[in-house]
Amino acid sequence: MRFHDIGERALISRIADILGGIEKDDCAVIALDDEYLVVSTDILHRETDFPDQATPWQIGWMSAAVNLSDIAAMGAEPLGILIASGIPPETDVELIDEIFRGIRDCVEAYGTEVLGGDTDAHRELTLCGTALGLVSRERILRRRGARPGDLLCTTGSLGGAGAGLKALEVGRFDLARRLLEPRPRVQEGMALSRTGAVTAMMDNSDGLALSLHDLAEAGGTGFIVDYDRIPLADEVRAIAESDEEALEMVLSAGGDFELLFTVREDMIDEARKACELSVIGRAVENGIWLERDGSMMPIPRSGYEHGS
Amino acid sequence: MRFHDIGERALISRIADILGGIEKDDCAVIALDDEYLVVSTDILHRETDFPDQATPWQIGWMSAAVNLSDIAAMGAEPLGILIASGIPPETDVELIDEIFRGIRDCVEAYGTEVLGGDTDAHRELTLCGTALGLVSRERILRRRGARPGDLLCTTGSLGGAGAGLKALEVGRFDLARRLLEPRPRVQEGMALSRTGAVTAMMDNSDGLALSLHDLAEAGGTGFIVDYDRIPLADEVRAIAESDEEALEMVLSAGGDFELLFTVREDMIDEARKACELSVIGRAVENGIWLERDGSMMPIPRSGYEHGS
Numbered sequence: 001m002r003f004h005d006i007g008e009r010a011l012i013s014r015i016a017d018i019l020g021g022i023e024k025d026d027c028a029v030i031a032l033d034d035e036y037l038v039v040s041t042d043i044l045h046r047e048t049d050f051p052d053q054a055t056p057w058q059i060g061w062m063s064a065a066v067n068l069s070d071i072a073a074m075g076a077e078p079l080g081i082l083i084a085s086g087i088p089p090e091t092d093v094e095l096i097d098e099i100f101r102g103i104r105d106c107v108e109a110y111g112t113e114v115l116g117g118d119t120d121a122h123r124e125l126t127l128c129g130t131a132l133g134l135v136s137r138e139r140i141l142r143r144r145g146a147r148p149g150d151l152l153c154t155t156g157s158l159g160g161a162g163a164g165l166k167a168l169e170v171g172r173f174d175l176a177r178r179l180l181e182p183r184p185r186v187q188e189g190m191a192l193s194r195t196g197a198v199t200a201m202m203d204n205s206d207g208l209a210l211s212l213h214d215l216a217e218a219g220g221t222g223f224i225v226d227y228d229r230i231p232l233a234d235e236v237r238a239i240a241e242s243d244e245e246a247l248e249m250v251l252s253a254g255g256d257f258e259l260l261f262t263v264r265e266d267m268i269d270e271a272r273k274a275c276e277l278s279v280i281g282r283a284v285e286n287g288i289w290l291e292r293d294g295s296m297m298p299i300p301r302s303g304y305e306h307g308s
Numbered sequence: 309m310r311f312h313d314i315g316e317r318a319l320i321s322r323i324a325d326i327l328g329g330i331e332k333d334d335c336a337v338i339a340l341d342d343e344y345l346v347v348s349t350d351i352l353h354r355e356t357d358f359p360d361q362a363t364p365w366q367i368g369w370m371s372a373a374v375n376l377s378d379i380a381a382m383g384a385e386p387l388g389i390l391i392a393s394g395i396p397p398e399t400d401v402e403l404i405d406e407i408f409r410g411i412r413d414c415v416e417a418y419g420t421e422v423l424g425g426d427t428d429a430h431r432e433l434t435l436c437g438t439a440l441g442l443v444s445r446e447r448i449l450r451r452r453g454a455r456p457g458d459l460l461c462t463t464g465s466l467g468g469a470g471a472g473l474k475a476l477e478v479g480r481f482d483l484a485r486r487l488l489e490p491r492p493r494v495q496e497g498m499a500l501s502r503t504g505a506v507t508a509m510m511d512n513s514d515g516l517a518l519s520l521h522d523l524a525e526a527g528g529t530g531f532i533v534d535y536d537r538i539p540l541a542d543e544v545r546a547i548a549e550s551d552e553e554a555l556e557m558v559l560s561a562g563g564d565f566e567l568l569f570t571v572r573e574d575m576i577d578e579a580r581k582a583c584e585l586s587v588i589g590r591a592v593e594n595g596i597w598l599e600r601d602g603s604m605m606p607i608p609r610s611g612y613e614h615g616s
Contacts, residue, residue, distance in 0.1 A: 003404065003429070004397035011395075011404065012427050018408045019422045028424030030387055030440070032340065041349075041438050043392035043428045079338055084351035084436050087319075089312035096311065096319065100326045114327045116336030119320050120351045121311070128392045128436035130349050132338070 024218060025143050026073035026202050027133070036140050038133045040070035045086075046125040051180065053168050056095045058180040059127070060102025066205065067131035068110055069184035069257040073203040075141040075193025076133030078186060080115035081107060083129050086122025099127070110186045139193040141261070143218035145200035150262035152223050152281040153271065155185045158208060159246060160233030162253025167239055175235045182257040189259055191274035197267035204260045209251040211260050212288045213301045219262075225281040225299065227292035252302050332526060333451050334381035334510050335441070344448050346441045348378035353394075354433040359488065361476050364403045366488040367435070368410025374513065375439035376418055377492035377565040381511040383449040383501025384441030386494060388423035389415060391437050394430025407435070418494045447501040449569070451526035453508035458570035460531050460589040461579065463493045466516060467554060468541035470561025475547055483543045490565040497567055499582035505575035512568045517559040519568050520596050521609045527570075533589040533607065535600035560610050 003011055016022045023029070027038035044050065044066065050059050064081055071078045083103055087096060107113055115132070135141075164179025185203075192198045200219050204211040212223050230250055240246035262283055263271045271277060281291070288299045311319060324330045331337075335346035352358065352374065358367050372389055379386045391411055395404060415421055423440070443449075472487025493511075500506045508527050512519040520531050538558055548554035570591055571579045579585060589599070596607045 001401045002397065003395050003399045003401060006401060008427055008429070011401065014401065014405060015408045015425075015427070018405060019412050022422070022424055028388070028390060030423065032442075034341075037345065037387075037440075039390060039423065039438070039440065040426075041390040041392040041424065041436065042426050043394050043430070043434065043436055045394060045428065045430055045434075047431065048429060079345075080336070082336060082347060082349040082438060084349040084438075086351050086353060086434060087311050089310065091311045093309045093311060093314060093319065093322065097322060097326060100323045104327050114330070115338065115347065116330055116349065117323075118348075118350050119316055119323070120353065121316070121356060122351070122353055122434070123355065123432050124430070126351065126353075126394060126430070126434055126436075128349065128351055128434075130347070130390060130392075130438040132345075132347065 024214065026070040029140065035134050035136050038071060038074045038076045038135060039130065040067055041128065041130040042066050043126065043128040051168055053173065053176065054180050056098035057102035060099040061106045061181055063127040063129050064103045064106035065182045065184050065257065067129040068186055069203045069205060071131045071133035072184050072186045072189035073201055073259060074133065074135055075139055075189050075201065076135035077190055078110060078112040079132040079134055080113045081129050081131045082116045083114060083127060084118040086120050086126035088123060088125060089121045135193060141193050141198055141201035143200055143202045143215055146215065146219040146221050146262040146283045147199060148221055148283050148285050149265060150199050150283040151265055151268055151279045152225065152283060153261050153263055153277045153279050154231065155188050155259045155275060155277055157231040157233040158256055158258065159236035159249035161255025162249030163233060163235035163239045165253060167235065172239060175239055178233065178235060179255050182255065184257050185259045188275040192261065192271060195267065195270045195274045197263050197271040199262045199264060201259055201261035204256050204258050206254045207252045209299050209302050212299060215260060216288055222284045222287040223281055224284050224289045224291050227290055229278060229280045231278040251299060332522065334378040337448065343442050343444050346379060346382045346384045346443060347438065348375055349436065349438040350374050351434065351436040359476055361481065362488050364406035365410035368407040369414045369489050371435040371437050372411045372414035373490045373492050373565065375437040376494055377511045377513060379439045379441035380492050380494045380497035381509055381567060382441065382443055383447055383497050383509065384443035385498055386418060386420040387440040387442060388421045389437050389439045390424045391422060391435060392426040394428050394434035396431060396433060397429045443501060449501050449506055449509035451508055451510050451523055454523065454527040454529050454570035454591045455507060456529055456591050456593050457573055458507050458591040459573055459576055459587045460533065460591060461569050461571055461585045461587050462512065462539065463496050463567045463583060463585055465539040465541040466564055466566065467544035467557035469563025470557030471541060471543035471547050473561060475543065480547060483547055486541065486543060487563050490563065492565050493567045496583040500569065500579060503575065503578045503582045505571050505579040507570045507572060509567055509569035512564050512566050514562045515560045517607050517610050520607060523568060524596055530592045530595040531589055532592050532597045532599050535598055537586060537588045539586040559607060
């Protein structure tokens with residue numbers, strides 16, 4: 001049996017068994033005296049993770065951004081990132097410089113820094129980032145914690161990255177910027193955690209469908225998404241040729257880096273003061289559902305998965 | 309100009325300039341309230357970093373060990389490691405299991421754990437580990453800090469990894485174990501840091517020559533190594549065909565994971581109580597020298613370097 005036969009998620013489950021179980025969150029969580037240290041690592045490489053059209057600067061920006069998004073998803077303040085890079089020996093040094101300028105510009109935009117790293121020769125360009133953050137013990141936000149009745153919310157708008165993928169295919173590069181230069185919701189995550197109104201949170205980087213299933217599994221709940229309340233990204237409106245294609249961009253495409261979270265219904269006003277958000281549904285006992293035109297359809301677990 | 313034209317160290321220097329300077333230590337150091345958090349990331353991949361003869365279990369062990377060695381080099385206690393893995397889709401799942409069993413067995417041998425990770429499909433097997441540790445502010449050991457007159461010391465014995473490389477070439481697999489299953493000096497690093505006797509420390513994973521140059525550069529000193537006091541690994545004695553070959557294994561081969569450190573001369577007894585060590589020389593004002601048969605020869609900066 002091979003990796004491509006079982007896919008990324010089944011493999012992770014096997015590995016977790018061997019390692020004695022790892023709680024699924026956007027970050028690993030380590031208890032310090034008064035706070036939690038949160039840490040996340042993401043490995044990205046040229047072929048699978050970066051669109052061909054991405055500039056070296058954008059490759060650097062993306063590498064930092066995906067890691068900072070995991071810190072944001074815990075409600076934590078970033079301490080910094082480490083970047084381990086595997087670089088083909090024949091790579092032009094100016095191109096490598098541009099990648100690291102993109103990394104630097106991203107961490108600076110979020111008030112943090114590159115703490116260290118490693119460099120190695122590699123057959124394929126590979127960037128493995130590790131981000132660290134701190135959050136007080138009572139304010140950490142995890143994937144588990146949603147209860148039926150909680151409101152399901154998202155920051156920003158959805159589907160921009162999926163629309164960006166299509167934009168690249170059809171040569172509309174002006175619509176691909178959200179895909180190539182994602183903006184992790186660091187300030188929003190910290191502000192939401194301070195409200196005490198949020199019961200569970202993660203980022204939607206693998207697409208809304210998979211994220212909903214992950215959030216439901218962690219919390220032992222289900223969700224209903226209200227179709228009419230999905231905040232479509234402008235790029236989706238500009239490029240999707242049908243409502244179905246637009247919905248597919250929201251549900252299945254990876255690369256959005258919004259926060260998906262649940263809020264106690266009686267505290268939604270506090271959450272709204274923390275940041276701009278859209279209520280897109282609610283937590284229920286079971287199932288992942290799309291409510292559209294008065295009928296309910298199950299949302300399959302169909303997000304982006306590596307290896308298969 | 310390409311990566312292979314300038315080599316790994318020149319590239320790291322360029323990157324450090326872009327990022328605004330990064331202090332060279334085995335780990336990044338982050339100040340928390342009373343302690344330092346130390347973090348290190350290392351990217352390893354099939355072609356360059358793992359001998360062909362390494363078993364999957366050994367590949368896993370090595371990946372964890374190299375990261376734990378960086379924590380040891382700061383005198384810190386490991387909090388755990390994260391492992392981001394890039395795995396070719398056609399890889400047999402049983403082989404992947406074995407890699408992660410090796411990782412698990414290594415972290416368990418050092419009383420720590422795998423905290424989290426990431427998995428991705430990749431053209432070449434790639435394991436990017438990140439290790440975290442904690443050390444009190446007054447006990448952290450850095451590369452800088454040696455003063456002329458301090459005694460230069462090492463844990464264990466030297467050249468075992470270099471001898472292991474030759475052992476693999478000539479089919480003496482019994483002599484390759486230290487190369488394939490390195491034992492980071494975690495307990496020794498913690499015990500040495502508690503003595504207050506150590507002025508500077510790093511691991512010698514890139515070979516003794518390069519490590520001496522790094523330690524000298526960080527501290528603004530030089531070193532004299534006493535040839536007669538070098539503790540040769542048994543594997544070196546078994547396989548080196550000449551004194552010169554043995555010395556080359558000590559100086560230039562990467563893959564030993566001993567601690568190289570300096571001790572205040574008046575406190576060497578305290579250091580000896582912390583762990584077994586060999587005094588191999590002393591810190592001086594300038595230059596990296598080998599003292600042999602009454603004469604001094606410069607030791608060139610000739611350790612293992614990626615990319616070139």
